[in-house]
Amino acid sequence: MFSKATEYALRATIYIAQKSSVDNKLSLTEIAQAIDSPPSFTAKILQLLTKENCVIHSVRGPNGGFYITEKNKLLPLKKILEAVNENDLFEKCILGLKKCSETNPCPLHFQYKPVKQELIHLFQTNTILELSEKADSESMFINNKL
Amino acid sequence: MFSKATEYALRATIYIAQKSSVDNKLSLTEIAQAIDSPPSFTAKILQLLTKENCVIHSVRGPNGGFYITEKNKLLPLKKILEAVNENDLFEKCILGLKKCSETNPCPLHFQYKPVKQELIHLFQTNTILELSEKADSESMFINNKL
DNA sequence: ATAATTAAGGACAAAAATACCTTTAATTAG
DNA sequence: CTAATTAAAGGTATTTTTGTCCTTAATTAT
Numbered sequence: 001m002f003s004k005a006t007e008y009a010l011r012a013t014i015y016i017a018q019k020s021s022v023d024n025k026l027s028l029t030e031i032a033q034a035i036d037s038p039p040s041f042t043a044k045i046l047q048l049l050t051k052e053n054c055v056i057h058s059v060r061g062p063n064g065g066f067y068i069t070e071k072n073k074l075l076p077l078k079k080i081l082e083a084v085n086e087n088d089l090f091e092k093c094i095l096g097l098k099k100c101s102e103t104n105p106c107p108l109h110f111q112y113k114p115v116k117q118e119l120i121h122l123f124q125t126n127t128i129l130e131l132s133e134k135a136d137s138e139s140m141f142i143n144n145k146l
Numbered sequence: 147m148f149s150k151a152t153e154y155a156l157r158a159t160i161y162i163a164q165k166s167s168v169d170n171k172l173s174l175t176e177i178a179q180a181i182d183s184p185p186s187f188t189a190k191i192l193q194l195l196t197k198e199n200c201v202i203h204s205v206r207g208p209n210g211g212f213y214i215t216e217k218n219k220l221l222p223l224k225k226i227l228e229a230v231n232e233n234d235l236f237e238k239c240i241l242g243l244k245k246c247s248e249t250n251p252c253p254l255h256f257q258y259k260p261v262k263q264e265l266i267h268l269f270q271t272n273t274i275l276e277l278s279e280k281a282d283s284e285s286m287f288i289n290n291k292l
Numbered sequence: 293a294t295a296a297t298t299a300a301g302g303a304c305a306a307a308a309a310t311a312c313c314t315t316t317a318a319t320t321a322g
Numbered sequence: 323c324t325a326a327t328t329a330a331a332g333g334t335a336t337t338t339t340t341g342t343c344c345t346t347a348a349t350t351a352t
Contacts, residue, residue: 001147001235004310007242014241014253027328040312047330061319062327089147095160096153107160107280111268118261126257134253150340173298187341193300207349208297 006086009045011035013080016056016068017132025058025065045084052083055128073129081123090119152232155191157181159226162202162214163278171204171211191230198229201274219275227269236265 002010015034020026028046032039046066049055055075056068081087093100093109094116100106148156161180166172174192178185192212195201201221202214227233239246239255240262246252 001238001240002242004242010241011243025328029328038311041310043329044311044331050329058329059319060317060327060329062321064319064328066329092147094147095156096148096150097157107277108268108272111272115261115264115268118264122254122257122261126254131253171298175298184341186343189299190301190341196299204299205349206297206299206347208351210298210349212299 002089003084003086005041005045006081006084008035008037008042009049009080009084010077011037012042012046013049013055013068013128014131014135016066017073017128018135020065020067022067022069025063025067027065031066049080049083052085053079055079055083068128073132074127077123077126077128077131080128090116090123148235149230149232151187151191152227152230154181154183154188155195155226155230156223157183158188158192159195159201159214159274160277160281162212163219163274164281166211166213168213168215171209171213173211177212195226195229198231199225201225201229214274219278220273223269223272223274223277226274236262236269 012031012035015031016026019034028039028043031037031046032042035042046056046058050058050066055072056066057072058064058066078087081089093106094112095106095108097106100109102109158177158181161177162172165180174185174189177183177192178188181188192202192204196204196212201218202212203218204210204212224233227235239252240258241252241254243252246255248255
């Protein structure tokens with residue numbers, strides 16, 4: 001479904017929302033271990049999340065690291081997708097047709113449409129906070145280790 | 147969503163179902179042009195469709211080419227996904243967690259679940275025939291040219 | 293039989309995604 | 323001020339996906 005980059009972005013952001021605060025920043029190393037992702041690649045993705053949409057924040061130096069503000073926890077998951085440039089994924093034709101539209105639909109267009117809209121809805125309505133709380137309360141581990 | 151390989155497999159099969167018969171086989175060249183795909187790469191994918199699941203058939207030599215039997219037109223789209231090894235796409239955790247399950251769910255698990263099932267349903271219930279007929283009647287062009 | 297046609301199959305090439313590494317910049321603690 | 327720590331930035335390497343090309347095999351028509 002999603003690219004590795006997007007999966008890491010979602011997992012990392014949820015983990016950061018769970019564990020971080022302005023005075024408890026998380027290091028790249030901790031994040032990558034927790035969400036089971038390659039550290040260096042994760043670094044690039046976290047850079048996107050700090051730059052492109054300012055979903056998360058970062059501070060360099062000792063006791064530096066990544067954190068997310070309470071305000072930004074209220075952002076929808078959609079913002080994470082935007083940051084890693086995978087926001088248009090659900091907009092695309094499922095058969096990969098460039099010209100597929102309401103007036104020139106592909107054979108799956110109208111059946112895929114409601115599914116597509118549920119997906120968009122899911123990522124537009126769910127906030128980072130909500131996801132991180134679920135990850136807490138239902139002891140859903142982001143951790144991916146065997 | 148899908149890989150290029152899968153998109154080409156779906157488009158090609160629909161086109162073959164629209165236009166071919168045992169005594170009117172379609173050449174690789176015609177198919178690739180019609181669905182706007184790279185011919186050589188499409189050849190590989192058509193091989194998968196003839197071998198892995200025998201979704202389509204092929205004959206070499208003059209007046210040879212690809213066709214699909216009336217019987218096979220009744221196969222669900224799922225069979226095409228199986229042939230190109232992308233059948234497990236919808237089964238996977240949307241956050242990419244290996245251990246995600248009903249008892250150890252990721253924070254999106256239960257919200258994604260119904261969407262996932264609609265997708266599975268869509269590819270299990272729709273037959274190749276139904277799609278090709280829609281492509282006909284609603285003049286939905288598989289063609290992708292600008 | 294021979295030549296022409298068309299898919300099959302294998303090797304190869306290019307592009308994109310994923311992953312790693314090294315240097316630099318910023319920040320903090322001592 | 324100096325040393326240590328940590329992310330930023332850039333380049334490089336690996337893997338996967340996508341795409342090409344060439345030879346071989348099968349079939350048909352002459």
